[in-house]
Amino acid sequence: MATASAHKSLTKCTNTFLLFPLSKKQHSIYTLHLHQRPLCNGCYLSMNGCRKGQSRGPVGTIETQTLEPVATTSMALYSLKMTISKMKSEPPYRSSSGIVRLQVPIEEEEVEAIDWLHSQNHLLLPRCFFSGREHNSFDSNGRSLVSVAGVGSAVSFCQPHPFSYWDWISIRRFLSESCPLIRAYGAIRFNAKAKVSSEWLPFGSFYFMIPQVEFNELEGGSMLTTTIAWDNTISWSWEDAINALQETLSKVSASIVRFPKQAPPTLILSSHDIPSKIYWDIAVNRALEMIKKNNSLLTKVVLARSTRVVPTTNIDPLTWLACLTVESENAYQFLLQPPNAPAFIGNTPEQLFHRKWLHITSEALAGTRARGASMALDRQIELDLLTSPKDDIEFTIVRDTIRRKLEGVCENVMIKPKKMIRKLPRIQHLFAQLAGRLRSEEDEFKILSSLHPSPAVCGFPTEEAQLLIAKTEVFDRGMYAGPVGWFGGGESEFAVGIRSALVEKDHGALIYAGTGIVEGSNPYLEWDELELKTSQFTKLLKLDLPLRQKVDCK
Numbered sequence: 335m336a337t338a339s340a341h342k343s344l345t346k347c348t349n350t351f352l353l354f355p356l357s358k359k360q361h362s363i364y365t366l367h368l369h370q371r372p373l374c375n376g377c378y379l380s381m382n383g384c385r386k387g388q389s390r391g392p393v394g395t396i397e398t399q400t401l402e403p404v405a406t407t408s409m410a411l412y413s414l415k416m417t418i419s420k421m422k423s424e425p426p427y428r429s430s431s432g433i434v435r436l437q438v439p440i441e442e443e444e445v446e447a448i449d450w451l452h453s454q455n456h457l458l459l460p461r462c463f464f465s466g467r468e469h470n471s472f473d474s475n476g477r478s479l480v481s482v483a484g485v486g487s488a489v490s491f492c493q494p495h496p497f498s499y500w501d502w503i504s505i506r507r508f509l510s511e512s513c514p515l516i517r518a519y520g521a522i523r524f525n526a527k528a529k530v531s532s533e534w535l536p537f538g539s540f541y542f543m544i545p546q547v548e549f550n551e552l553e554g555g556s557m558l559t560t561t562i563a564w565d566n567t568i569s570w571s572w573e574d575a576i577n578a579l580q581e582t583l584s585k586v587s588a589s590i591v592r593f594p595k596q597a598p599p600t601l602i603l604s605s606h607d608i609p610s611k612i613y614w615d616i617a618v619n620r621a622l623e624m625i626k627k628n629n630s631l632l633t634k635v636v637l638a639r640s641t642r643v644v645p646t647t648n649i650d651p652l653t654w655l656a657c658l659t660v661e662s663e664n665a666y667q668f669l670l671q672p673p674n675a676p677a678f679i680g681n682t683p684e685q686l687f688h689r690k691w692l693h694i695t696s697e698a699l700a701g702t703r704a705r706g707a708s709m710a711l712d713r714q715i716e717l718d719l720l721t722s723p724k725d726d727i728e729f730t731i732v733r734d735t736i737r738r739k740l741e742g743v744c745e746n747v748m749i750k751p752k753k754m755i756r757k758l759p760r761i762q763h764l765f766a767q768l769a770g771r772l773r774s775e776e777d778e779f780k781i782l783s784s785l786h787p788s789p790a791v792c793g794f795p796t797e798e799a800q801l802l803i804a805k806t807e808v809f810d811r812g813m814y815a816g817p818v819g820w821f822g823g824g825e826s827e828f829a830v831g832i833r834s835a836l837v838e839k840d841h842g843a844l845i846y847a848g849t850g851i852v853e854g855s856n857p858y859l860e861w862d863e864l865e866l867k868t869s870q871f872t873k874l875l876k877l878d879l880p881l882r883q884k885v886d887c888k
Contacts, residue, residue: 381488381489381490381563381564381565381568381570381574381575382489382490382491382492382568383489383490383491383504383505383507383508383563383565383568384491384492384493384500384501384504384505390500390503390507391507392507392510393429393431393432393433393507393508393563393565394429394430394431394432395427395429395431395432395433395434396432396433396434396508396509396510396512396513396516397432397433397434397435397513398434398435398436398437398512398513398515398516399434399435399436399437400437400438400439401413401414401417401436401437401438402438403438403439403440403441404438404439404440404441405440405441405442405443406440406442406443407440407443407445407450407549407556407558407588407590408588408589409440410438410440410557410558411558411583411586411588412588413438414436414438414558414559414560414583415580415583417436418436418560418562418576418579418580418583419580421562421576422576422577422580425572427572430565430566430567431564431565431566431567432562432563432564432565432572433488433489433508433513433516433544433561433562433563433564434561434562434563435513435515435516435559435560435561436559436560436561436562437515437550437557437558437559438557438558438559439555439556439557440555440556440557440558441555443556443590444556445549445551445556445590446481446551446592447463447465447480447481447482447483447549447550447551447556448463448481448483448652448655448656448659449590449591449592449593450483450549450590451463451483451484451485451549451652451669452591452593452652452653452656453587453589453590453591454485454586454587455650455652456585456587457485457486457582457585457586458673458674459485459486459487459546459582459585459673460485460486460487460490460543460671460672460673460675461483461484461485461486461545461669461671461677462482462483462484462519462520462543462545462668462669462670462671463481463482463483463484463652463655463667463668463669464481464482464519464666464667464668464669464819464820465480465481465482465659465666465667465668466479466480466666466827467664467665467666467683467685467829477552477553477554477555478552478553479515479550479551479552480551480552480553481550481551481667482517482519482545482548482549482550482551483548483549483551484519484543484545484546484547484548484549485545485546485547485582485586486545486546486547486578486579486582487543487544487545487546488544488545488546488561488562488563488575488579489508489518489543489544489563490541490542490543490544490672491504491505491518491520491540491541491542491543492537492538492540492541492542492672493538493539493540494530494538494539495526495539496526496527496539497522497526497539497540497783499779501540502778502779502782502821505518505542505821506821508544508563509821509822509823510823511823511824512823513823514822514823514824514825515550515559515822516544516561516822516823517544517820517821517822518542518543518544518820518821518822519542519543519544519545519670519819519820520540520541520542520543520670520818520819520820521537521540521541521542521668521670521678521813521816521817521818521819521831522539522540522786522813522816522817522818523537523539523540523811523812523813523816524787524791524792524811524812524813524814524815524816524831525787525800525803525804525811526539526540528804528810528811529810530810530812531809531810531812533676533810533812533836533838533841533844534810534812534813534836536672536673536674536675536676537670537672537675537678537812537813541670541672542821543672544561544563545561546560546561546578546579546582547559547560547579547582547583547586548560548561560579560583562575562576562579563575593652593653593656595653595656595657595659596653596657597653597654597657597874597875598647598653600645600646600647600649600874600875601645601646602643602644602645602646602875603644603645603646604642604643604644605641605642605643605644606641606642607639607640607641608639608640608641608642608808608809609639609807609808611861614637614639614857614860614861614864615857615858615861617637617806618637618851618855618857618860619857620806621635621637621802621806621851621855622851622853622855624802625851625852625853626853630798631795631798632793632794632795632798632799632802633727633731633793633794633795633852633853634727634728634731634789634793634794634799634850634851634852635792635793635798635799635802635803635850635851636789636790636791636792636793636799636803636815636848636849636850636851637803637806637807637848637849637851637860638803638807638811638814638815638846638847638848639846639847639848639864639868640809640811640844640845640846641844641845641846641847641868641872642841642842642843642844642845643842643843643845643872643875644841644842645842645875648839648840649837649842649843651669651671651677651679651837652669654679654835654837654843654871654874655667655669655679655681657874658679658680658681658870659681663758663759664683664756664757664758665681665682665683665758665833666680666681666682666683666685666818666819666829667679667680667681668680668682668818668819668829668831670813670818676836676837676838676839676841677836677837677838678812678813678818678831678834678835678836679834679835679836679837680818680831680832680833680834680835681833681834681870682818682829682830682831682832682833682834683699683756683758683761683763683832683833684697684699684788684790684829684830684832685697685827685828685829685830686782686785686786686788686817686819686828686829686830687781687782687785687826687827687828688825688826688827688828689772689778689781689825689826689827690824690825691775691824691825692771692772692773692774692775693769693771693772694740694744694769694770694771694772694781695767695768695769696736696740696767696768696769696785697736697765697766697767697768698729698732698733698736698764698765698766698767698768698790699732699756699763699764699765699790700725700728700729700731700732700733700763700764700790700850701719701722701725701726701728701729701763701764702761702762702763702849702863702866702867703715703716703718703719703761703762703763704760704761704762704866705757705758705759705760705761705762712762715762716755716757716762719755719762719763719764720753720755720764723854724852724853724854724855725764726764727852727853727854728850728852729753729764729766731789731794731852732788732789732790732794732850733749733752733753733766733768735788735789735794736768736785736788736789737749737768739784739785740768740770740781740784740785741770742780742784743770743772743773743777743780743781743784744770744771744772744773744777744781745770745771745773746770746771747768747769747770748768748769748770749766749767749768750766750767750769751765751766751767752766753765753766754766760866760869760870761866761867778821778826782817782828786816786817787800787815787816788830790830790850791815791830791832791848792815793850793851811846812836813831813834814831814832814834814836814846815830815831815832815846815848816830816831817829817830817831818830818831832846832847832848832867833847833867833870834846835871843871845868845871845872846868847863847864847867847868848864848867849863849864849867
């Protein structure tokens, strides 16, 4: 028979998710998702920071404490456990809400964030990983932040409704310029109004988390941290928060093993493309007909493909992510995984925006070519891309649309360079960087909602492109091509969730890719571009083995 405390905990778990009316199908899937979550002992508890009834103002206490440096990760974990135990017996805060980060610098042991996270694979907890393309964030000692890995959520933010200004406020109230490394990591759906498929349901319309336990990989060091968040107005007290943190800390492994950054040989049972090559050709030709119509406003639409690969053994999303870090130059790496959910991973070259105080940068990225096998061939391909009329049309649409959107919120918008090549290990793109100055930090939500969806992943005009995508695509993009990144106090950064995959235990992986369709596009060449973009994932699988069955679906 369940104890009273276990019943209370289960109620809190339920309240965390089911806050708004759902369809019967969605309700049944949500209920199944909740029933699959581990219950007490070991019930995974988390405060949902965007529950009804919360305060709109900042939490009462926002604080970062730096403990004495130690030599190893295990010593850092011990230090945090002792400090938390003392804080539990002698509560230092009387405010009804707050968030406190405890961090322990590690001075001798060299550990990568992804190795630390892989060492926590036994935990049935939400987790996240984010590695920025440029290391512009710094700790209190001026060391740049390379990668962040987190498990558990001190506070999560997840709802089925579209991400709104008030949801942004719900996140911002836990953040402060005085505590810049308290961040909410997460992602937003490409189209919050589209029908949600079962594999994406645990993510809601958006999912953000401030990790309970976090490993920060720095240039020249690292830190192990914990975060405690509480808010009495939404029935999550200091006692609830510290008990949940102790439960998580008791399961965190202090033994860090460097795992091989290569995928093991894998046999493929099946591979399904949605749409198939035949239906892709039909979809692209229909889009071209729409673009060519005299009365049509549509000049570009981005059509995508979903490929389900099912191997004989489960795919470890962290192993895949680690393999992608080899191609990390000029790209963001990310992993986001709610409790008992698939893992959304990616290696994206495209920045949506970066905010540092009032300064905003964004990028235009369009046009794709493979890299050449030699320097001479690579240069020839580069020149072909730079002089291609079709690619110039696509790129100009993206760049000028982003410029206009920035001008609606920012002052002094500049484009520099206006057009150049950005080279990645296997691919090269046309590229431009844009910058401006926000009139107010309160305009950050306007920047996010204005820039997403980018014409690089949707099309132009946005409304017409979204309508055609909804009519054409028969799969759920989910967080693919949506914003993925983090909110912080004085700084935030989001990438565009392309070059990504959804990895699900016992169900293989869904690999996503899209291409921009403009006047002059060729369905056959666009299909080849899809193959090129997904190759960073498919090369990890032995797709040419006899066991593989190729099944195309509409």
